[in-house]
Amino acid sequence: MRQLTPEGQQIINNLAQRYQFSVDAVLTLLNAVLNGNGSMAQFNHPELGGSGQWMRGGMIMLGDMFNNALKNSVSQLCQELANLVATHPDLIQTGSFQSQSQASQALPQQDNGTMPAAPLFTSPVFNNVQNWWPTGLQFPNSTGSQNNMRYAYFATIRRLAIQLNGRVTLYDTLDHQITGFAQQQSARGTVSFNSQYGCVDVNTLPVISIDNIPVQVPVPQEAFITPQQAFQEVDIFGTIEKLADLNSKGILSNDEFNSKKAELLARL
Numbered sequence: 001m002r003q004l005t006p007e008g009q010q011i012i013n014n015l016a017q018r019y020q021f022s023v024d025a026v027l028t029l030l031n032a033v034l035n036g037n038g039s040m041a042q043f044n045h046p047e048l049g050g051s052g053q054w055m056r057g058g059m060i061m062l063g064d065m066f067n068n069a070l071k072n073s074v075s076q077l078c079q080e081l082a083n084l085v086a087t088h089p090d091l092i093q094t095g096s097f098q099s100q101s102q103a104s105q106a107l108p109q110q111d112n113g114t115m116p117a118a119p120l121f122t123s124p125v126f127n128n129v130q131n132w133w134p135t136g137l138q139f140p141n142s143t144g145s146q147n148n149m150r151y152a153y154f155a156t157i158r159r160l161a162i163q164l165n166g167r168v169t170l171y172d173t174l175d176h177q178i179t180g181f182a183q184q185q186s187a188r189g190t191v192s193f194n195s196q197y198g199c200v201d202v203n204t205l206p207v208i209s210i211d212n213i214p215v216q217v218p219v220p221q222e223a224f225i226t227p228q229q230a231f232q233e234v235d236i237f238g239t240i241e242k243l244a245d246l247n248s249k250g251i252l253s254n255d256e257f258n259s260k261k262a263e264l265l266a267r268l
Helices: 006-019 023-035 068-086 100-104 227-248 254-265
Strands: 040-045 050-055 059-062 142-146 149-154 159-164 167-172 180-183 191-195 198-201 207-210
Touching (some): 006 068, 023 040, 023 068, 050 068, 059 068, 159 191, 227 254
Antiparallel strands (some): 050 059, 142 149, 149 159, 159 167, 167 207, 180 191, 191 198
């Protein structure tokens, strides 16, 4: 998650105190609400009853399913965070990524003459370096680096870019809600992440591209069968069926049938 402004941090601290949750739990919900574009949230935190889901309108499901008091608190907090996000339109994704740096610019007047809410997050400067992730991806939900690895996670479009040993690989994150990364100290430098499914090896994710070059899914060799080969296979199996019929009628012995069948199958 991007760094909070002092005002944003104070808001989170106040919510944590009022709902009697830790700041980490409130930040987990805020990140989930942002990932759900302000209308839903999927999260996993022990203080929040484990795995859970919330949708605007009142739907709430928690791992601690019979704790109605906790359900009520989490639902109210999610709604309050959704209302907070709604006051920051630069955080809402509408089809394509919008510039989230708008929050650092001069804030325009609203129709009622009042000023909009103060920026919740700092402008995504990303250490003043040029974006290293693949072309077309603009504003990640979170970035970081460990040793010789750095990552950029795009939760809304389910993409993860990892730069390791100078090579940038783009992954499809499927339905994972990623909350953290780790790199093992080994020759291979294996990278893993935490999601609602626990610790997951990055290499289990489908690869979209490497160094901006799309990765083609290999077609199984058996898919390349010529019409002649297909006809031969049909003919061989048809012959085996005829031989089986002769065997069932006693015209061919079992040994003769098995011998001829093995010979035909060897041609495939």
